[in-house]
Amino acid sequence: MPLNQSNSNLGNPHFSYGYGYPPYPPMEEEEIDLKEIFSTLKRNIWWIVAVTLLTIGGAGAYLYFTSPVYQTSATLEVTSNTKSPLSGANDLLSQGMGLLTIPTDIGTEMAIIQSRSMIERALKLVDFTHRYYQISHFQKREILPYQSPIEVVIEEGQKLLFTIEPLNKREFILEVEGNDPETGEKWEIRRKEKFGDEIVEKGKFKLVILRTGEIPPDTKYQFQWLPVVDTALALQKNLSVTQPSKGANIIEVSFQDTIPQRGAQFVNTLVQVYLKERIxxxxxxxxxxxxxxxxxxxxxxxxxxxxxxxxxxxxxxxxxxxxxxxxxxxxxxxxxxxxxxxxxxxxxxxxxxxxxxxxxxxxxxxxxxxxxxxxxxxxxxxxxxxxxxxxxxxxxxxxxxxxxxxxxxxxxxxxxxxxxxxxxxxxxxxxxxxxxxxxxxxxxxxxxxxxxxxxxxxxxxxxxxxxxxxxxxxxxxxxxxxxxxxxxxxxxNRIIDTALVPQTPVKPKKRLILAVAGITGVILGIFLVFLKEFLNTKITSLEEVERLSPIPIVGSIPVIKGLSKKGVSTLLSPNSPFMEAFRVIRANIQFLSPKKRVITVTSTIEGEGKSTISSHLALVYALANKKCVVVNLDMRKPTLHKIFNIPNDYGISDVLANNEGNLERIIHKTQFPNLFVVPSGTIPPNPGELLESPHMEKVWDYLTSNFEVVIFDTPPVGLVIDALEILAKADINLHVVRLNYSKKEFFKTIGDLKENKGIKGMGLVVNGVKNRQGYKYSYGYYS
Known part of the structure; x- marks a missing residue:
């Protein structure tokens, strides 16, 4: 797409250099930008993926450590007003003794089935008080007594938790945990014992532990003997007695247990006990x-x-x-x-x-x-x-x-x-x-x-x-x-359906938990991404720069690893993204200001890459057969001489300080034709005064007379104000920002230079752009 602007300049804030973007909005306006939202999500997609994987992993760990729970049910028909064999004897004796009718209320019968006393009667037939647990691979699962290779014959020690860690076929480590009934303080005993020996702790427990089968390696076992009342109260919480249809005399008795066979046996026993109690x-x-x-x-x-x-x-x-x-x-x-x-x-x-x-x-x-x-x-x-x-x-x-x-x-x-x-x-x-x-x-x-x-x-x-x-x-x-x-x-009453052994657990619901964990992970990841973006004070994307910048973007520079070690040799590869990025900047500047040739390159703070960009921009002009000189005016912390590998013992600071007229002494040739460098020289105590001295005018005139393009590498404007006069006189002022380094508040400084300091011809160069982002914007300037 050819450029369609003419006779314009970089000082016009509404100029877009062929991007086709609308004028930049004022910084104080906040609008919902879907493009920026999607760009933010795309940049941080691995954050979202990582958080999602963590939540799914947490859900997987929960499912691994949680014992599956099975539910089994039996249904009963309850007659609401049953006649006895003496129902024909309509006399007081039969009535008074309750032989005529035994009226039944559905709600009352449901409460009777779920009552503690009824559960206690069922516990006499189904053993819930002696509990065995197997611990293997960090999993704790309850097992039935006949499934355990260890049998515990206990006389004393209710409510205590016994942990058995087999050492060999004869010995094991026994850990006992309990609470003092008087003080409530927790106590623990750990000692080595032998299978088959009587183990006694006076006033606490008395038992014998038998080995009845092969014990798998790396496996522990736990045992508890619970009081009947406590067990009945615990089972009551997992027992549900409901009336599926309010118009029918049907009761559904449901029970949840981690062992499906025991759950079905308990429900069937409970309803049988209930029927026998009625009889x-x-x-x-x-x-x-x-x-x-x-x-x-x-x-x-x-x-x-x-x-x-x-x-x-x-x-x-x-x-x-x-x-x-x-x-x-x-x-x-x-x-x-x-x-x-x-x-x-x-x-x-x-x-x-x-x-x-x-x-x-x-x-x-x-x-x-x-x-x-x-x-x-x-x-x-x-x-x-x-x-x-x-x-x-x-x-x-x-x-x-x-x-x-x-x-x-x-x-x-x-x-x-x-x-x-x-x-x-x-x-x-x-x-x-x-x-x-x-x-x-x-x-x-x-x-x-x-x-x-x-x-x-x-x-x-x-x-x-x-x-x-x-x-x-x-x-x-x-x-x-x-x-x-x-x-x-x-x-x-009669049993309609007995309880069957369930094959599928009712909880935890694996698919649902994993799906919820995945959705939660995505939502949490997105939330953390936007929270990170909100708390992040640094610019992170071209879209964000585009939204915040009060001046137009001239170009973007891709990330090149180890650039400081390579010097200016990277541009010798004609098709490199780095070289193409500077060609874009040069093309934009030449198209807009073909006769203007004084360019400053500055930044808000050090480390944003202004010296690298000024040196490589000068090299691009030199390669285009433009006689170009790059001048290091950053006298406090000079780096340009290191990029071109030239001495810095004598430079522009020395010329300005001594009012020396022989400028050719400080102009160094480089390995590239048409490219010259002026180092900063000795670090002066007053660089600002030197740049404002009358002799600087002579240096300015000499350079602009002898070179087609003059590029000044100036000090960061956010730290010192040494180069404001230079910026005001320059034809084009390029301000460098660096992604994931420069802060958002730096754009206030840029806006202040434009609005309050009267700096014209300003353009923004975005440094540190990843290649995928860089192509999108760089080629768009001139293609």
Missing amino acids: KQKTQQADQTLQFIDSQLKEVSKKLAESETALENYKKNNKVVDLSFKAQETLKKLNDVETQYNQLILQEELLNMIIKKLHSPHSITSISTDVIQDPLLGNMIGELQKLLLKKEQLLMEYTPQHPAVIQIEKQIKMLQSMIANRLRTIKKILESKKASLKKLIDQYTALLKNLPKNERRLVDLKRNYMINEKIYSYLLEKRAATAIARSSIISD
């Missing part, structure tokens, strides 16, 4: 009924035998065979009323038994909520059962003094009081019925008193016998029914 509860209710009936039968049987004997003896002694028709009718009616009256007495005894159960939490579950067919009483008893179970769950986590426990205790006491009041009300109703029946009994008894004495006595005896006989028959009937019911008791 046991119903059996206990039937046993209570039989016990009550047997006690009544014993008493009634005795009374029946006595009344029968008395009746037979009276008949024999008095030669009375039977009663008159009227007496028989009256006796029958009286007998019926007295039977009802005696049944009410039985009901009262049952109510007293229920009241006694009410204040015993362990017996409350055996109370039927259908007692005396009272819905209100049934609802209150059901609610009481729920509160008692909830209190038991709270006590697993909190002390009795916890506010939640205190609150539920208040609710329980209030509900017990309400139930007791309701039972008293029912009892009063029974007493009222008894009073009515007593009146009828008195009326029929008065009628029988009008009978003759012998017949009246016979009525009394026969009446007593018939009452006892009916009660005895009634109790025999109930005992037979209850015995049948007990023998046919089965679980109302």
Whole structure:
């Protein structure tokens, strides 16, 4: 693309030298530059990659050290209101003993399955208290007892951690860790022991460690014996009992464990224990009924035998065979009323038994909520059962003094009081019925008193016998029914699906964790890159220079390793990126100012590369058949003579200090035709005054008259102001910045030179650009 600007100069801030870039914005404006963002990410891509690999590596380490967790589940069908074999016997005895119905609440059953007491019963069949661990390759994995080549037979030492490090087939190192139960201080024991020997530490532990198989090399084993209660509480956290569908009476029992076989065995055992407990509860209710009936039968049987004997003896002694028709009718009616009256007495005894159960939490579950067919009483008893179970769950986590426990205790006491009041009300109703029946009994008894004495006595005896006989028959009937019911008791609930041994762990989720780690690494890497860029005070890219610079970019110089050792020989390679970069700068300067030939090269601080750039720029002009001289005005720290390998014992500082007119003495030829160098000379105490002296005017005139191009290597403007006059007189002022070295704040100095010091014809040379960046900008100036 040819240059399309003409009759312009480097002092115009809107000139772009063929880049096609828009005018540089003021430094105070901040805009979101997507191009700069992507360039920043591209420059720091290895940072992002490194952080991402670190996060993925951390996730991999986590997955390596974390034991996989497996989940297994079993499903149960729970019948909400199950009828017993005596459901047809709609009488108070069956109802009072809880044989008619055992109402079931799904939430209550779920709480029972998850309760600590139920888990403890399952632990009697599945061993979770003796735990074995294998440690190999920095991994700690729990194993089943039969998988361990070491067996621990322990008598004392609960909660202690035993570490066994085998030395050979006979000996091992034993480490024991524990806490003092009184002080809570941690203690540790380490000693050498032999397999099969009894190991005793008085007051701490007593055990025997047996070797039962081959022990892999570099492998340790750990053992713990945990209390049942602690184990049950720990397992409770991994046990989940849910209702998959709220409309169905289905319960799902799920458990998570690091050993899949043990997890499945525990779930199946737990549901079996639950079903057996339900059967046991119903059996206990039937046993209570039989016990009550047997006690009544014993008493009634005795009374029946006595009344029968008395009746037979009276008949024999008095030669009375039977009663008159009227007496028989009256006796029958009286007998019926007295039977009802005696049944009410039985009901009262049952109510007293229920009241006694009410204040015993362990017996409350055996109370039927259908007692005396009272819905209100049934609802209150059901609610009481729920509160008692909830209190038991709270006590697993909190002390009795916890506010939640205190609150539920208040609710329980209030509900017990309400139930007791309701039972008293029912009892009063029974007493009222008894009073009515007593009146009828008195009326029929008065009628029988009008009978003759012998017949009246016979009525009394026969009446007593018939009452006892009916009660005895009634109790025999109930005992037979209850015995049948007990023998046919089965679980109302059933297992739909047993727990299977899971094959795939539910956590940790490897793919998800690695994906999240990768995404997190990328995000964290990008964040760190922009944080680094934000905290970095140095310029790092051409794009950043382009955004910050108040003057146009003339060219960019690529990084050449070991340049200081190579001197100016690098440009002898005509196709090198280094040579092409200086050709670009020369072409831009010549196109813009073909007749202007005084160029200064400066920087803000030392080390930015101004001397290297001034010497090589002079060489490029010389190679283009331009007679060029490069003058070292950096008198404090001169380096130009080292680049061209010329002496520096006498130079421009000496000429200016002595007002010497023979300038040819300080102009040195180089190995390159048309290229001359003026060294700085002796380091003076006042370089600024020398550069402002009248004799400097003569030097200026001589050089511009005898050379086509004059390049002044001036001191850094950020450190001293020696060369401001030289900069003001020069045709073109090149300011050098170096990537990853020059600070962003240096552009304020550059802007100050342009705006406040009146320095014109300024252009920026960016040094230290990587080749990939350099090509993008360098060729763009002239291609």
